[in-house]
Amino acid sequence: MKKITIILAFMLAFAGYSHSQMIEDFEHITLNLMTGGEDDNSTMTVIANPDQGEANPSPYVVEFYRSQHGLIWGGFWSALPEPVDMTDMKYVHVQVWKPRISSIKFKVEGGPEGTFELESIEPQTLTEEWETITFHFPDADGLYPIIALLPDFEDPLDLDDDIVIYFDNIVFSDNEEPGEGNELMVENFSPITMNVMTAGEDDDSYFDVVLNPDQNDANPSDRVGKFFRSQHGLIWSGFWSALPAPVDMSEQKYVYVDVWKPRISTIKFKVEGGPGGTFELESIEPQTKINEWETIVFHFPEADGEYPIIAFLPDFNDPVDLDDDIVIYFDNIRVGGAPDGTNINDPLLPAAGFDVKAFPNPAREQVTVETLPNSMITLIDITGNVITQQVSSGPTTSLNLEGLSKGIYLIRVVSGENARTTKLMVQ
Numbered sequence: 001m002k003k004i005t006i007i008l009a010f011m012l013a014f015a016g017y018s019h020s021q022m023i024e025d026f027e028h029i030t031l032n033l034m035t036g037g038e039d040d041n042s043t044m045t046v047i048a049n050p051d052q053g054e055a056n057p058s059p060y061v062v063e064f065y066r067s068q069h070g071l072i073w074g075g076f077w078s079a080l081p082e083p084v085d086m087t088d089m090k091y092v093h094v095q096v097w098k099p100r101i102s103s104i105k106f107k108v109e110g111g112p113e114g115t116f117e118l119e120s121i122e123p124q125t126l127t128e129e130w131e132t133i134t135f136h137f138p139d140a141d142g143l144y145p146i147i148a149l150l151p152d153f154e155d156p157l158d159l160d161d162d163i164v165i166y167f168d169n170i171v172f173s174d175n176e177e178p179g180e181g182n183e184l185m186v187e188n189f190s191p192i193t194m195n196v197m198t199a200g201e202d203d204d205s206y207f208d209v210v211l212n213p214d215q216n217d218a219n220p221s222d223r224v225g226k227f228f229r230s231q232h233g234l235i236w237s238g239f240w241s242a243l244p245a246p247v248d249m250s251e252q253k254y255v256y257v258d259v260w261k262p263r264i265s266t267i268k269f270k271v272e273g274g275p276g277g278t279f280e281l282e283s284i285e286p287q288t289k290i291n292e293w294e295t296i297v298f299h300f301p302e303a304d305g306e307y308p309i310i311a312f313l314p315d316f317n318d319p320v321d322l323d324d325d326i327v328i329y330f331d332n333i334r335v336g337g338a339p340d341g342t343n344i345n346d347p348l349l350p351a352a353g354f355d356v357k358a359f360p361n362p363a364r365e366q367v368t369v370e371t372l373p374n375s376m377i378t379l380i381d382i383t384g385n386v387i388t389q390q391v392s393s394g395p396t397t398s399l400n401l402e403g404l405s406k407g408i409y410l411i412r413v414v415s416g417e418n419a420r421t422t423k424l425m426v427q
Contacts (some may be wrong), residue, residue: 021247023310023333026209026223029187031062031076032423034148039069041162044076046189046209046223050166055130056095060190060209061168066152068159075150077107079410079423080186083143086111089172089184092135096151097166099128106135107148110410113141117148121176130168132178145410145421147186194225194239197311202232204325207239213329217395218293219258220355224331229315231322238313240270246306249274252335255298259314260329262290269298270311276304280311293331297339355420356413362425367411369397375415379424381407401426 031044043065049058066074092106101124109115120133151165169188175181194207210226212219229237255269264287272278283296314328357370369377373394379387387409388399399411409424 021252021335023243023247023335024192024225025221025332025334026191026225027221028189028223029078029080030422032078033076034071034074035067036069036071036074040067040071040074041065042067042070042074049168051097051128051130053130056097056168058168058188058190059193061095061097061166062189064151064165064167066159066163066165068157068162070157072155072157073105073150073153074157075105075148075152077146077148077423079146079421081420083110083145084108084147084172084184084186085142086137086140086144086172087142088174088182090137090140091173091176092137093169093171093173093178094133094135094149095130095168096124096133097128097130098124098126098151099163099165100152101125101127103153104133105150105153107150108137108140108144108146109148109408110146111140111142111144113139116140117150119153134176134178136176146408146423191225192241192243194241196239197234197237198230199232199234199237203230203234203237204228205230205233205237210329212331214260214291214293216293219260219331221331222355224258224260224329227314227328227330229322229326229328231320231325233320235318235320236268236313236316237320238268238311238315240309240311242309246273246308247271247310247335248306249276249300249303249335250305252337253300253303254336254338255300256332256334256336257296257298257312258293258331259287259296260291260293261287261314262326262328263315264288264290266316267296268313268316270313271300271303271307271309272311273309274303274305274307276302279303280313282316299338356411356422358411358422358424362427363401364427365400365402367399367401367424369399369411369413370395371397371413371420372415375413378412378414380410380412 033044035042045063046060047063049061104120105117107117116137118135121136151167170186172184173181191209196205196207198205206228208226209223212221212224267283270280279300281298284299358367373392375392377392377397378389379399404426406426409426410421411424412421
């Protein structure tokens with residue numbers, strides 16, 4: 001209770017910043033790959049679904065390139081942005097696509113009842129097809145901040161060559177049957193659907209999710225949206241999206257988007273399908289930077305209620321006036337309150353994405369945490385006890401680890417109304 005109270009008090013200290021809703025930040029849970037040395041060339045990458053169909057229509061999945069020289073327990077672990085409450089959610093469903101039959105394990109750790117690493121309740125039956133695998137954790141209870149997936153657990157590892165495994169849609173549930181009961185989607189690795197608006201055969205515009213090509217303090221996100229904008233595209237070229245859940249604009253009248261563009265041009269945002277009607281507006285201030293990240297703000301004073309559809313037009317130039325195709329990047333689409341005259345690039349403003357890096361990791365006497373200034377940094381042991389807590393005064397903060405027992409710890413960072421957690425190994 002003490003831990004919760006301290007974090008809440010810190011969040012209330014920033015009550016002047018309006019509550020907001022993140023529509024899309026193009027990020028997914030961190031996939032910390034478990035590898036076995038120099039000969040292990042295993043990788044994990046989010047890619048387009050290679051077998052998209054009725055069994056799994058998701059546009060994006062994870063590709064696990066599994067080295068024949070990898071670990072028996074090759075897979076990933078992840079410190080979740082928010083712990084999963086397993087008081088009622090005793091089942092985990094994961095979709096897998098594998099070229100061979102082998103054991104699959106799932107692990108939850110850091111909760112009050114200890115760590116559980118279990119095989120699926122039914123063995124895998126399909127190869128080279130999507131199959132939902134279910135795990136049951138009857139003894140897990142309370143909040144669990146760490147998960148792990150071991151999709152090819154074979155002892156000894158019997159591979160003559162590397163193989164490729166895909167997985168997707170990690171779901172916690174209170175029901176053994178997928179799609180039944182109450183479910184919590186932990187990760188589906190897919191962003192909102194970006195329906196590109198194109199002009200015909202000569203227009204080869206498209207949208208994708210890629211690694212941030214200009215990762216820095218202005219936008220430390222790992223992944224961003226990419227817009228390949230054809231010179232033969234529409235004046236209003238961009239995308240529209242039917243959101244998984246409508247955004248409520250009853251009080252949140254501002255939309256924030258981070259953009260990176262190679263030229264200055266008008267940027268528009270559109271909301272539609274709400275009770276107040278459809279609105280397509282330019283940003284309240286024009287774009288000022290090129291080849292740099294800049295936060296663009298749109299104001300919708302007359303929008304009210306829930307809006308299920310959005311559209312983004314990042315290069316509204318009439319005429320288009322391009323001699324060649326260009327690439328535009330964008331990130332962190334969020335709805336929030338007014339900037340109140342504050343610098344809108346201030347990372348503590350509504351739902352700005354941020355990362356947490358800890359180094360060295362593993363560490364012994366001291367660890368350096370790299371994150372946003374004025375964030376609350378909390379070091380927590382695996383049982384949930386707070387070891388130390390302090391507010392970062394700059395981009396990096398050092399935590400003293402002297403006297404700590406060897407083992408796994410969590411570093412939790414709260415910035416405004418956002419939180420990130422990363423795992424630390426103390427040697």
